[in-house]
Amino acid sequence: MIKELDVMLSLATRSSWHVQFAPLPPHRGVDVVHTNLRLGLSALDDLRDEGGAVGPVLCCPEHQAVLIPVEEGTADRWHAPHSQCLRAGWQCRPGYGTNTVRRCAGGVWLLPDTCSGTLLPASSQDLHHRLCVTRARWASAA
Numbered sequence: 001m002i003k004e005l006d007v008m009l010s011l012a013t014r015s016s017w018h019v020q021f022a023p024l025p026p027h028r029g030v031d032v033v034h035t036n037l038r039l040g041l042s043a044l045d046d047l048r049d050e051g052g053a054v055g056p057v058l059c060c061p062e063h064q065a066v067l068i069p070v071e072e073g074t075a076d077r078w079h080a081p082h083s084q085c086l087r088a089g090w091q092c093r094p095g096y097g098t099n100t101v102r103r104c105a106g107g108v109w110l111l112p113d114t115c116s117g118t119l120l121p122a123s124s125q126d127l128h129h130r131l132c133v134t135r136a137r138w139a140s141a142a
């Protein structure tokens with residue numbers, strides 16, 4: 001599992017992350033953006049380069065998904081073709097973007113190497129923008 005995770009991360013991100021298998025304490029007061037792992041990590045790379053807040057994110061290798069905390073209230077106004085935002089949505093949703101219904105173990109936490117482990121929601125506006133820009137960049141490169 002660790003080797004697969006390492007390969008997957010090296011393909012998806014250029015930043016360094018600490019991997020934590022133990023769960024973090026339950027988080028309240030955040031909404032959670034669910035998106036494709038590669039898209040999400042690439043957008044987070046850009047956010048980190050810009051000095052934006054990025055805290056621990058939950059990565060599901062099985063479903064190639066990443067769950068990113070954002071400020072509470074985002075779920076009501078998040079309308080994006082590349083992701084969905086759920087209230088208190090820390091449960092990986094098998095099937096997002098596919099027809100898969102297989103359940104998963106839940107995934108591992110990725111912490112930016114500068115992160116203390118405290119939950120730090122990303123700016124929903126900045127994250128939304130970065131996901132859109134990254135997706136458009138990939139579409140024009142294809």
Ligand SMILES: [Zn+2]
Nearest residue numbers: 060063092104
């Ligand atoms: Zn999953």
